[in-house]
Amino acid sequence: MRLIRVDWIVDDMELARDIPSATLGAAPLLRRGVSLTPSLAARLLALGVRAVWIEDDMGDGIVPNQPLPDHVRNATERAVHSCMEAARSVASDLADLPPRALAQIQQAAEALTEALASCPEAALAFDDLATADSYTYSHSVRVATLGLLIGQRIDRIDGWIDYRGERRFDRTVERMTQLAMGLMIHDIGKLAIPDSILNKPGKLTPEEWELIKTHPTAGVSMLTSPRISPLTRCIVRDHHERWDGQGYPAGRAGTDIHQFARIAAVAYVYESITADRPYQPATAPHVGVRVIREGAGTQFDEQVVAHFLRIAMPYPVGYTITLPDGSSGAVVGVDPESPEYPVIRHRDADGALVERAIHVVDGVVMAPGAGGPTGQPPGEPLAAHDARVGAASPAGAAGAVSMVRADAQRAHPRPSHVREPVAIRSAVGSPGSAWLPAA
Numbered sequence: 001m002r003l004i005r006v007d008w009i010v011d012d013m014e015l016a017r018d019i020p021s022a023t024l025g026a027a028p029l030l031r032r033g034v035s036l037t038p039s040l041a042a043r044l045l046a047l048g049v050r051a052v053w054i055e056d057d058m059g060d061g062i063v064p065n066q067p068l069p070d071h072v073r074n075a076t077e078r079a080v081h082s083c084m085e086a087a088r089s090v091a092s093d094l095a096d097l098p099p100r101a102l103a104q105i106q107q108a109a110e111a112l113t114e115a116l117a118s119c120p121e122a123a124l125a126f127d128d129l130a131t132a133d134s135y136t137y138s139h140s141v142r143v144a145t146l147g148l149l150i151g152q153r154i155d156r157i158d159g160w161i162d163y164r165g166e167r168r169f170d171r172t173v174e175r176m177t178q179l180a181m182g183l184m185i186h187d188i189g190k191l192a193i194p195d196s197i198l199n200k201p202g203k204l205t206p207e208e209w210e211l212i213k214t215h216p217t218a219g220v221s222m223l224t225s226p227r228i229s230p231l232t233r234c235i236v237r238d239h240h241e242r243w244d245g246q247g248y249p250a251g252r253a254g255t256d257i258h259q260f261a262r263i264a265a266v267a268y269v270y271e272s273i274t275a276d277r278p279y280q281p282a283t284a285p286h287v288g289v290r291v292i293r294e295g296a297g298t299q300f301d302e303q304v305v306a307h308f309l310r311i312a313m314p315y316p317v318g319y320t321i322t323l324p325d326g327s328s329g330a331v332v333g334v335d336p337e338s339p340e341y342p343v344i345r346h347r348d349a350d351g352a353l354v355e356r357a358i359h360v361v362d363g364v365v366m367a368p369g370a371g372g373p374t375g376q377p378p379g380e381p382l383a384a385h386d387a388r389v390g391a392a393s394p395a396g397a398a399g400a401v402s403m404v405r406a407d408a409q410r411a412h413p414r415p416s417h418v419r420e421p422v423a424i425r426s427a428v429g430s431p432g433s434a435w436l437p438a439a
Ligand SMILES: [Fe+2]
Pocket: 186, 187, 215, 239, 240
């Protein structure tokens, strides 16, 4: 399957995944297998759905990595929704979260941690782009998913430092559950801020901005129960702090900010950029990746960013890229070590499907023909894949990425310098622009 913009839908395209309803627990807007039409596409756009997964020969065999099974994601969204509704009733007094809501969110954090613990290290799929759901709740779950993937990777590779300064690799489940909980409710303090300010489409006044900046401390005020871990509280309090001390509410810097809050800062900013917001349509994954990468050492902890860059891909598997000649290609493989060299499947001049690596920089597909160490012209179909692509293509399978990558290196050596971009019309639109049309 592959992800395409809704405005690219033509007659008889087959929907590959359900399109969830904006109402929690309601039946999907459309079920997988439905034959799409331009008039259906217009209705989806009106409902705020910007992208859909379709099944066709170009996407055949592509299985995007989905870190979270649908049932866990849905259950987590319901738990966050329910917890937030309970918190809403006490938000005006900044009173403690009711015990029942606390227990519910704790349970959801455990389920999320357990589900992601078995998730293979993999580039994120952006299946949520096809969702027309409520911003607030899916935002929390997506922040939690990304943050947990980063946290798990750090925990596994670097471990954690205890109060004696010793590096440890134990208590993983306990620590990750505390991280999950903090990520899910990191913005609970926003319940104390009027919706008219939170969702204001225009620029905030200085007074409104000062009010927004109180939401981390307001959140902590609602989490004084001894059942809540100090680590969870740190995330709520410090997720807007910056590595260079220029954040809020306290201006903490460096390691004075708990690592979990530094992880939350990366997950939160990335998710905010790449998700639909009330005041801003979704931006392409590569823009989000660039913002995080460029913020390393100033806004973000470099160590956290390094792990993030091995998880979130600028051109994820299943993503559709429009090539300079106007044709489309679906990303079938990406190597986390060289994410700017995705392997795509597209039609050649004879209309046959072929796979080859391309070089994309900031959403700009580089012109082929650079030549490389092997002297082989890049941009040519891969030797191992230049045969017509059959139904048994391994594209997208987790184990296929390194194999595809090896071929990609052969056919498309990394250029030693960045070449002039050719006319770019990737699926993400022009570099830096929103890739999905406004509803
Ligand atoms: Fe926040």
